[in-house]
Amino acid sequence: MPKNLAVIQEAIEPVISGNGCELVDLEYVKEKSQYYLRIYVDKQPGGIDIETIADLSELVGEKLDSMTPDPLPDPYILELSSPGLERPIKNDRDWDRAKGEYIHVTLYQKLEGDKVFEGHLQELDDEQIQLEIKIKTRRKLVTIPRKQIASARFAIEF
Missing domain, CATH: 2.30.30.180 (Ribosome maturation factor RimP, C-terminal domain)
Structure with a gap:
């Protein structure tokens, strides 16, 4: 994992776990001319609902905005979502x-x-x-x- 993503993971994991959820994965990608920070979260048992994702998105966004220095040098779009039914098996x-x-x-x-x-x-x-x-x-x-x-x-x- 790139260093900047490790720094982000360390900062946001307590926010996510503090709300009873689990950080599944995160990725920073460029598509066309736009950067995206994608964060995948889940909740056990039963999965995560859209309201929880919306709440977490706001909390994680606030945490990322408060980080200095900014771990991501370019402007990006923050996306939080469920990993889906066919989620990757990584760890x-x-x-x-x-x-x-x-x-x-x-x-x-x-x-x-x-x-x-x-x-x-x-x-x-x-x-x-x-x-x-x-x-x-x-x-x-x-x-x-x-x-x-x-x-x-x-x-x-x-």
Whole structure:
């Protein structure tokens, strides 16, 4: 994480957690000629509602405006939102939350002929995960080394 985002995270995390919510992720991106600071928040159990996001947006905006020196040199648009149903799995807390859930995993290189797997996360440790995938009508357990995982996210099972 870039230093300026780490400074922002350190400043806003108490504001977010103090309101019973969780900071899921933040990103600073340029789209066309405009910069955006996107902050993803959630609340357990049951997720976050729009009123809570609106309240947090105001509180976080005030906190960011009071920071000196400003950690972001360019003008930006602040966006707070839910991470969505298909939220990314990025840290150990996310992995623990994903246990038993249906997830989508993309690998750096093929494993058993595939780079993409979807299934229920059965087991995990620091080294690997076990994913129960469905092949036609059969279920199969696939062990995936965590260092081979390029990205992972919650998924919707069809």
